Amino acid sequence: MIALNSENRAAIAARHPEIFRPSWRRRSMIVTGLGAAVGVFVFGIVQLDIPLNRLSDGIFMLGGFLRLMLPPDPGSWALALTCLHALGETLSIAFLGTLGGALLAFPASLLAARNVVANRIIHFLARRSLDTVRGVDTLIWALIWVGVVGLGPFAGILALVCSDFGTFGKLFSEAIEAADKKPVEGIQAAGGNHLHGVRFGLLPQVIPILLSQVLYYFESNTRSATIIGIVGAGGIGLQLAEQIRVLEWQKVSFLILLILVAVSAIDWMSSRLRFAIIGRRAIA
Structure with missing residues (x-):
């Protein structure tokens, strides 16, 4: 199999520009989807009033429980x-x-x-x-x-x-x-x-x-x-x-x-x- 060098790649791109042309529509759809997912996640946290400040306290409390559980x-x-x-x-x-x-x-x-x-x-x-x-x-x-x-x-x-x-x-x-x-x-x-x-x-x-x-x-x-x-x-x-x-x-x-x-x-x-x-x- 012949490896594709830069000249071969350029020649193929010149013959088939529609394949190598970046699809801005697809990229915009991906960015929009990711943004919508992040937006729904943030909206859920705000709507459910999730106290994120308790997460750090909960981690320390979990460590305390693990110390009490050892050894089995x-x-x-x-x-x-x-x-x-x-x-x-x-x-x-x-x-x-x-x-x-x-x-x-x-x-x-x-x-x-x-x-x-x-x-x-x-x-x-x-x-x-x-x-x-x-x-x-x-x-x-x-x-x-x-x-x-x-x-x-x-x-x-x-x-x-x-x-x-x-x-x-x-x-x-x-x-x-x-x-x-x-x-x-x-x-x-x-x-x-x-x-x-x-x-x-x-x-x-x-x-x-x-x-x-x-x-x-x-x-x-x-x-x-x-x-x-x-x-x-x-x-x-x-x-x-x-x-x-x-x-x-x-x-x-x-x-x-x-x-x-x-x-x-x-x-x-x-x-x-x-x-x-x-x-x-x-x-x-």
């Missing part, structure tokens, strides 16, 4: 075993909630995909139902189910199932709609019906993608299960809230360390599994 100390072996049991409960909530949401969302996603169900009314109702469920935050679902079934991990599982049902339904339906149509058309051309095309031409393409999304959300739901545990849905979040309430900051740091280790381990394992699934799909 469970206090006793009995409390350490209780924390490990609570961590296992959190992982169970995340796993069962993710699995339940994915199993319920899969048939709903088929109804919400245009290339599976052509009926506009069914498609519209399925989409809007998923939007309605997804519009409620996981913490709100946890508060609702704690009031319905009481305190404990069952409420946390139901909260994650409801939250993931809406999210998985949207992600699964979009993955199904983005699949290649040629395998489906080939099966139908060979004499198969629409269900055969979906079963043998569409699902083999999207199943690895759906599994990858489920693995990612299992890692994400581990953090969510910790948060919903604070409102009474069980797990290590409940232990964390109790230790913060009694100002046992070294025990708080120990619990946070357990959560970080668990999330990191799950993230590592799920990443390896996702790459393995994607790699097998690429080879296939």
